[in-house]
Amino acid sequence: TIPKHNLNFSPFPPLTPQNVAVIGAGAAGLVAARELRREGHKVVVFEREIKVGGTWVYNPSTESYPLGLDPTRVVIHSSLYASLRTNLPREVMGFRDYPFVVQRDPRRFSGHVEVLEYLNNFETEFGLGELVRLGAEVRRVWLEGGKWKIRSRMSVRGDLDEVYDAVVVCNGHYTEPRIAEIPGIETWPGLQIHSHNYRIPEPFQGQVVILIGSSASAVDICRDIAGVAKEVHVASRSVTYGPIGKLPGHDNMWLHSMIESAHGDGIVVFRDGSAVCADVILHCTGYKYTFPFLDTNGAVTVDDNPPSLSFVGLPWKVVPFPLCELQSKWIADVSSGRVSLPSSNEMMADVEAFYRNFNTSGIPKHYTHNLGDSLFEYNDWLASECECPPSDEWGKEMYSAASKNRKVRPETYRDKWDDEDLAAQAREDFECFSK
Numbered sequence: 319t320i321p322k323h324n325l326n327f328s329p330f331p332p333l334t335p336q337n338v339a340v341i342g343a344g345a346a347g348l349v350a351a352r353e354l355r356r357e358g359h360k361v362v363v364f365e366r367e368i369k370v371g372g373t374w375v376y377n378p379s380t381e382s383y384p385l386g387l388d389p390t391r392v393v394i395h396s397s398l399y400a401s402l403r404t405n406l407p408r409e410v411m412g413f414r415d416y417p418f419v420v421q422r423d424p425r426r427f428s429g430h431v432e433v434l435e436y437l438n439n440f441e442t443e444f445g446l447g448e449l450v451r452l453g454a455e456v457r458r459v460w461l462e463g464g465k466w467k468i469r470s471r472m473s474v475r476g477d478l479d480e481v482y483d484a485v486v487v488c489n490g491h492y493t494e495p496r497i498a499e500i501p502g503i504e505t506w507p508g509l510q511i512h513s514h515n516y517r518i519p520e521p522f523q524g525q526v527v528i529l530i531g532s533s534a535s536a537v538d539i540c541r542d543i544a545g546v547a548k549e550v551h552v553a554s555r556s557v558t559y560g561p562i563g564k565l566p567g568h569d570n571m572w573l574h575s576m577i578e579s580a581h582g583d584g585i586v587v588f589r590d591g592s593a594v595c596a597d598v599i600l601h602c603t604g605y606k607y608t609f610p611f612l613d614t615n616g617a618v619t620v621d622d623n624p625p626s627l628s629f630v631g632l633p634w635k636v637v638p639f640p641l642c643e644l645q646s647k648w649i650a651d652v653s654s655g656r657v658s659l660p661s662s663n664e665m666m667a668d669v670e671a672f673y674r675n676f677n678t679s680g681i682p683k684h685y686t687h688n689l690g691d692s693l694f695e696y697n698d699w700l701a702s703e704c705e706c707p708p709s710d711e712w713g714k715e716m717y718s719a720a721s722k723n724r725k726v727r728p729e730t731y732r733d734k735w736d737d738e739d740l741a742a743q744a745r746e747d748f749e750c751f752s753k
């Protein structure tokens with residue numbers, strides 16, 4: 319297939335073209351490759367799987383250790399479950415100049431297959447395939463003589479060491495499970511699983527399941543399982559939907575506070591004083607950042623040269639695709655010298671002020687990348703640095719309407735909404751991209 323857009327032609331000749339290695343070919347890696355090429359850099363994308371798409375490549379298999387804690391296990395990258403539909407409306411979810419319009423699945427909150435198809439079309443349309451090395455796992459990244467060395471492994475070829483000017487890390491952060499600490503769990507006889515290894519509800523037929531968490535996946539998975547399980551008990555640190563007790567609309571699902579302790583006779587006690595004898599504890603408790611290949615001798619230093627190690631897609635509570643697109647544009651521009659960084663003193667002062675504010679407000683450090691309410695401010699700052707238009711007003715309003723709707727109507731938010739006017743406005747705006 320001939321790509322519609324020729325990335326070998328850059329409208330602005332780069333000031334300083336770089337040889338850039340991108341690690342990962344999910345949404346972040348693909349858009350990073352596009353932006354770097356657009357700016358005239360030379361790009362190689364390393365992808366350890368045999369397909370592009372990252373999280374959106376559904377894998378029905380699960381890992382051999384259901385909690386996913388054994389460092390020697392064979393890692394399965396994607397955490398998607400079979401029934402997953404997006405938790406964002408498609409109009410806000412897509413890249414800014416390549417809208418996520420209907421491919422096959424006409425729903426506004428589509429199934430996961432539709433998202434993968436969109437990413438595959440994006441790859442084809444911009445001719446990114448020729449930049450991607452599939453089945454190439456980055457094993458080690460280190461600095462040597464002011465350049466980056468990358469050691470990659472392809473099963474057919476073995477290890478290969480190469481030299482790059484810059485590295486853009488796009489390895490995703492929904493693969494390495496974080497689990498809840500439960501006093502007494504060592505003696506508890508049931509099965510523990512992390513949502514990373516949840517695919518379908520059938521294995522939970524007739525069981526008593528405790529699900530820990532209140533994220534988007536927790537809200538979906540507890541309902542998925544309630545269709546077949548005997549009982550589902552949701553333990554939540556932040557009860558965001560309904561009072562503690564039976565969940566409305568379900569005769570076999572209860573909401574509890576967090577778990578207090580687990581016991582050798584199978585009993586699990588909650589902080590609200592209730593207790594159940596459970597077969598399974600399912601941790602929907604999120605993920606850890608991990609960069610096992612990075613070896614920077616404990617320090618990432620930036621001297622006079624353009625900064626050369628960047629990370630795309632780290633923030634959470636965001637709309638990932640457009641955020642990754644803007645971060646990538648900015649990285650491409652900074653790498654070529656089109657955009658300058660503040661001085662390192664200014665940046666350090668900013669970091670210190672940021673954490674002082676965390677300290678005084680009692681916010682834990684692991685919330686560093688939680689953008690939440692600052693999402694659009696952050697995106698618009700990146701956009702202005704790169705001389706791009708700011709976020710559309712309809713997009714901001716739609717994001718906030720969808721977030722509210724998700725909280726108020728967790729059962730039906732994907733099929734009932736009140737922002738049809740915004741969706742119509744979005745579709746009108748998208749017409750300029752179909753020409």
Ligand code: FAD
Nearest residue numbers: 342344345346365366372373404405455456489490492631
């Ligand atoms: P990933 O998609 O994880 O891609 C990372 C890539 O890096 C992978 O292909 C991996 O194989 C590769 N890689 C990792 N390590 C190496 C290595 N050492 N060498 C080479 N390659 C490597 N976002 C939305 O916008 N809407 C949603 O509705 C939504 N729902 C979600 C539901 C779930 C259950 C999860 C887990 C996430 C969801 N997200 C959603 C967020 C989603 O993660 C982002 O949309 C997006 O896929 C992130 O892209 P990424 O490229 O940063 O990471």
